[in-house]
Amino acid sequence: MTSLHRLDPVPDIGGPQQPLLSVGNLTKHFPVRGGLTGPKPVARAVDGVSFSVAKGETLGVVGESGCGKSTTARLLMRLIEPDGGDIVFDGETVGTRSGLSLRELRRRMQMVFQDSYASLNPRLTIADSLAFAPMVHGVSRRDATAVAGDLLGRVGLDPGTFMGRYPHELSGGQRQRVNIARALALRPRLVILDEAVSALDKSVEAQVLNLLVELKRQLDLTYIFISHDLNVVHYISDRVLVMYLGKVAEVGPVEAIYGRPAHPYTRALFSARLSMDPDERTAAAPLQGDPPNPINPPSGCRFRTRCPHATGVCAEREPVPMDLGGGHIVACHLHDSASGHPEAHAYA
């Protein structure tokens, strides 16, 4: 415990010195129905999330359904407006008048969604879908069509066969390859993959994962990879961010998060994972029940209502993110010797 030190509970919790993306205190509260009197209720979908992503790395994002992964992704793309927080991308603040424009942001940052069919216009041929964004950005039809052919080749689809086809004439794996190609059409620096391989058969999933790894190498890309599949995240990620109920529970290098998960939530989440590596098997009991309602989250540490280590301080105070060394950051009173948690010193 001697190597621990307190971090300020603000922006950059963990990560590289000169990140490609830096997110500080990002917040999104969705208004929800109810509350005829008093303050309008809100779902605290993303509630003060801070992290950064280095150029060239893959940041995996995990957490139970509803913890705010997709909302975070949509906020980064500015598909929805944040209520608060800062996003600095490529050295420029996003969303301010003097900063990066949304048009330029969406050129440099792209997203691939889970539903490969819904993401493509069914009335456009694959060639037209791929050429659309470059043409909007001023590229001639002829050049945009050449780009489309090149992109199809890069994602392993023969341009001669696929350019004139429509989305319904493709398999799910082929359509997702097209979506990846389309995301690359404007030469982005960062690609957010939100459950992008989750709907695919296991063998197709493996092929698309390998394709993503290869494209990242070829095109010098950076990924944020959101997934429920802990084995897939382990395979593809350099660092992993664990979210719980709109907050960051833990973030760090993949070996640290999988080999030495420090947050009781991460331990419980990973308990169901079948790892081939005995060093990566957690002894924690699996998670019980569902996460609490984000409209009325628990006070203090949000995980306390499901945590076997919860005590008075967990209800009273929100944990301060602690650096365990090597960029492994955890927000839990057990890892803060100054927290007053009775197990804080003994816990390892």
Ligand SMILES: Nc1ncnc2c1ncn2[C@@H]1O[C@H](COP(=O)(O)OP(=O)(O)OP(=O)(O)O)[C@@H](O)[C@H]1O
């Ligand atoms: N438009 C919205 N209006 C109200 N609440 C919303 C809206 N979008 C998301 N939420 C709520 O915000 C919380 C976070 O949702 P989000 O989709 O970001 O979670 P997630 O971790 O991506 O879940 P999943 O893994 O199931 O996709 C959830 O409680 C969800 O119900």
